[in-house]
Amino acid sequence: MQEDFLHYIYKYKKFETSALKTTNGQSITIKQLGQHNFNAGPDFFNAQMRIDNQLWAGNVEIHIKSSDWYVHHHEKDVAYDNVILHVVWEDDTEIFRKDNSKIPTLELKHYTNKQLLKNYTKLMQSKSWINCETDFTSVDDFLLNHWLDRLYIERLERKSEDIQQLLKNSNNDWEAVLFIMLAKSFGLKVNGESFLSLAKSFEFSIVRKLQNDVYNLEALFFGQANLLEEDYQDTYYIDLQKRYAFLKQKFSLTNQGVAALQFFRLRPPNFPTIRISQLANVYGQHTNLFSEVIHLKTKASFYKLFQIETSSFWKTHYTFSKASKKSRKQLAKGFVDLLLINTIIPIKFSYAKANGQSIEDDIFKLIKEIKLERNNITDAFLKLKPIEKTALSSQSLIQLKTEYCAKNKCLQCAIGNDLIVKNK
Template identity: 65%
Template sequence: MQEDFLHYVWKHKAFSSAALKTKRDEIISIINLGEHNHNSGPDFFNAQLRINGQLWAGNVEIHLKSSDWYVHGHEKDKAYDNVILHVVWEHDTEVFRKDGSEISTLELNEIVDLDLVNNYNKLIRSKSWINCETDFAKVDDFTLKNWLERLYVERLERKSGEIFKLLNDSKNDWEAVLFKMLLKNFGLKVNGEAFYSLANSVDYSIVRKIQNSILDLEGLLFGQAGLLEEEVQDTYFSDLKNNYQFLRQKFGLNNQGVLPLQFFRLRPQNFPTVRLSQFVNLYASEHQMFSKVLETNTIDGLYKLFSKSVTEYWKTHYTFKTVSKASAKNISKSFIDLLVINTIIPLKFCYAKAEGKNIEQDLFELIKDLRIEKNSVVEKYSQLRSIEKNALSSQGLLQLKTFYCDKNKCLQCAIGNSLIIKN
């Protein structure tokens, strides 16, 4: 038994409230259960109760045992002077406020359905991959679908903190925020942080000034990334290096904070040289990117917008030192899907939020047009039951695993709730 379960029982009034009495046989009538407090202080604020006909307004404190009141030192804390009811699983002693007045106590163990307790214990004591692994398939489709949508919005809300920080740092320049987020996600997992440090090493006003020149833009990013520091006998390399040295002096650039790029164990098409060139080609050919992203509301439209190749030199190279067979090296649809999931939709969500608009349904429709992501978490859930094959499902499942299953938050999870109260 954990205290969180008692919070759940009180919050959802999951007990028999007929002929409710305190341990002193006082009749209790619940008018308002109160507001759940997740910070320090009493567990529920602003409850309203009638105890023996007397109306009380104040706070409710919850413990496993009455004696925990003293274990936690509440009798010495004035923050607990306004507690009007002590709710416990087991009553083992009377409790008093700091002024010596006794607090009425409600004992739960005889008024909570045993099935509810057993279902909770089964979940919380599970040693499986997730607590509800054996019963996950039993959850009805409606509950799962709506919960995954809610989890996806939670995931967007979590990402919005980073985006609004970037917006503040860039003095409300949405184009600059898009540039940084896109560049980070062009690096994928292996080079994402390195690409992000690269984006942060360049003021976006510089990008605006040189965006029309592929040689300047590629020279800027390759130079800041430390890819032009070796001596290479290659004309294009020399051109990039000369351009970068000019830009570095003109704009007072330095790349001391840029993280080193990784090539090891990457497929050639994911080499940072290739990804940076694709990014440069995108920005050189598409100006006012943020406006275009806002205006494009279909996945086909986004495929068209981001369907770019590398610059000419990189069609026959993966590195500066070796020539390879000519290939277009176009940005794939699966790669664009990742950009839409991790950059485009979060930005659309935040912009709408900043404008006071709700576009959740539009975003649901957009992400449902994307294929479900392939990773170990999604694969494991899919082995337990049938899952809708779209990216909203996979994003919701990632949120579920990380922020609920891994943290044993079954009581805050719609799936856990449905299993606890199933009988």
């Protein structure tokens, strides 16, 4: 038994209320349950109860055992002087206020449906990959799809908080925030943090000033990434070194905080050298990228926007030191999908929210155009039940697993709630 389960039972009236009595035999009529308090103090504020013939207004405190009142030292806290009802699972001692008046106690175990308790216990004692693994297949499709939609918005809301912090740090420059987020996405999982530190190592205003010459952008990015410190005798490399030396002096650049880039165990198309050149070309070709991102709505339009490849040198190289077979190194559609999932859609959502707009329909339409991401989490869920194979589903399932299943938050989950209240 956990206290949050008692909160759930009380808050949603999952108990028989027609003939409630205190442990002393006084009748209880609940007029108002009160407002759930998630901060310090009693669990529910501003409740109203008729106990026998007396109407009471005040707060409600909930514990597993009555004696927890003293374990938590509530008898010494003035915040609990106005508790009018102590709701417990087991009444093991009498509780008194500071003025020695007894606090009425409701023992919930006598009024709670046994099947409800059985269902809850089954979930909480499960040793499966997720608590509801054995019952997940029975979840109603409409309920599941509605919950996945809600989870996706919840995930965007969380990402929006991170974006707001970036915005604050960049003096409300949305274009700068987009650049930082794109840079991290271009680094993928292995080099994401390194690309992020690279993007934060200089003011975005410098990018604006250099956008008319992609080689200046490449010099800036490669130089800040500590990739221009060798002695390669190549005209392109030497040109980048000269350009970076000039930019470093002009803009007082420092790259001491930029994390080292990794090449190990990466496929050559994902080498940081290739991604840096592609990122430079994105900004070399689009001087108002943020405006374009905000106005575009379809996956096809974003594929067109990001029809980007590297500079010519990289058509025959993956690193500065060694030539390779000639090939065009364009941004693949799968990579653009990742940009949409991790950067474009979150920033579109955040921008609309900041401007008091609702674009959920557009967001849902766009995210559902993108294929489901395959990973350990999505694969495991798909083994349990057929689910729509879109990026909305994969993002929502990641949110479900990491924020609910992994934290045993079944009581806050629509699926968990549905399984708990079922009469089997």
